[in-house]
Amino acid sequence: MGSNEADGLPDPGRVSTAEDLAAGLKQLLNHQRLTGKAVAEKTGLANSTISTAINGKTVPRRDTVDEIVRAGCGQDPKPWLDAWERAKRDKRKKTSVEELAALVDGMESRIDSLDAALRDAVARIDALESENADLRTGKSVAKLGEERQARASVATDRVMELLQALSQIDVGPKQKWLQDTRAGLDRGPEPEWHHAEVDSWRRMRSSLIDALRFASVDIIDDDLRLRLSDAIQMMEFYGGPEKHAGQAESVTRIIAVQGALEATGAYRRGQELPSLSPDFLDTLEFANMYEEEIDIISGSRGNKSSWGNQGG
Structure with a gap:
């Protein structure tokens, strides 16, 4: 993952796959020094939901990405939702x-x-x-x-x-x-x-x-x-x-x-x-x-x- 800020924030514009999206979300949490539990408390999402979102095995729900980025990390969700769309399309193409x-x-x-x-x-x-x-x-x-x-x-x-x-x-x-x-x-x-x-x-x-x-x-x-x-x-x-x-x-x-x-x-x-x-x-x-x-x-x-x- 690249970054769109000198301070190390991940760049959602570089996301194209489920793995990229998960890595970006994980980097975002790490940059904000947030644990999955802390984000869960802020958003009301289950810990398992956040864990699944950052493990890269599947594309999480759109509203999950929105909650993690907006409520959990205090960032603009729009670029990340665009990234989610790209990851979703890639997942569909790679379906076994x-x-x-x-x-x-x-x-x-x-x-x-x-x-x-x-x-x-x-x-x-x-x-x-x-x-x-x-x-x-x-x-x-x-x-x-x-x-x-x-x-x-x-x-x-x-x-x-x-x-x-x-x-x-x-x-x-x-x-x-x-x-x-x-x-x-x-x-x-x-x-x-x-x-x-x-x-x-x-x-x-x-x-x-x-x-x-x-x-x-x-x-x-x-x-x-x-x-x-x-x-x-x-x-x-x-x-x-x-x-x-x-x-x-x-x-x-x-x-x-x-x-x-x-x-x-x-x-x-x-x-x-x-x-x-x-x-x-x-x-x-x-x-x-x-x-x-x-x-x-x-x-x-x-x-x-x-x-x-x-x-x-």
């Missing part, structure tokens, strides 16, 4: 054949997830139209409120049921083979996985996540609905924690389910939702980071689904 194959393989899941989100939106619109129709026919607002509360109670029970079911899913076929092998069990060489075996596991898992998404439509508490949405995000993008923290899908799923169960239980008892655990926050950050990587590779923005080498 394996990553591209994983992306193609995951497109079906992406489409399924978008379809689920569309059905979710339609369900919300139908519910609002139904309530408007009831109001036009003279039903009182109080009566509608009672009905909405009753639906929310049923939905909460359903959410608890689905979360329990998700916690009881066995690990995926590939993960199970790896666990047994590492435990010293003689499972022989890694088999060529039958698509039917992996697909069956994926379908079971996806159907429960979709059902959880639909059940949350009738949850009337915004904070609980957001907590459930975060849990779903983590389970759909479990490739992020797997890639960046070596965290197995089953561990990510349990962290997501436990956080959602604790929040739903507190809501049912009329209590405030508990604070998010460090494990939940870190896992969510890795999942969000993975979504950003998918967008970089595919050139798209804002789509949500599970993809990649997520065969279990």
Whole structure:
């Protein structure tokens, strides 16, 4: 890295790759005599997020770069965001054949997830139209409120049921083979996985996540609905924690389910939702980071689904 100041500040104009960006951010922190912990305290970012941003293995999220440079180091973020764009383009060009194959393989899941989100939106619109129709026919607002509360109670029970079911899913076929092998069990060489075996596991898992998404439509508490949405995000993008923290899908799923169960239980008892655990926050950050990587590779923005080498 070069510098754009005689005093040793790194020059973001020289950044062209993920490695350059990471080195520049690291040099910027060192120049300002800031530790990752200090930047985390200034920005509210997780320590793991900052560590990942300066290790050069991937392109961090755009807002992560903005927070580190602006809030953490007190510098103008514009040149660094331009550098982020260059690093992102370079990452897209250098995407490996394996990553591209994983992306193609995951497109079906992406489409399924978008379809689920569309059905979710339609369900919300139908519910609002139904309530408007009831109001036009003279039903009182109080009566509608009672009905909405009753639906929310049923939905909460359903959410608890689905979360329990998700916690009881066995690990995926590939993960199970790896666990047994590492435990010293003689499972022989890694088999060529039958698509039917992996697909069956994926379908079971996806159907429960979709059902959880639909059940949350009738949850009337915004904070609980957001907590459930975060849990779903983590389970759909479990490739992020797997890639960046070596965290197995089953561990990510349990962290997501436990956080959602604790929040739903507190809501049912009329209590405030508990604070998010460090494990939940870190896992969510890795999942969000993975979504950003998918967008970089595919050139798209804002789509949500599970993809990649997520065969279990």
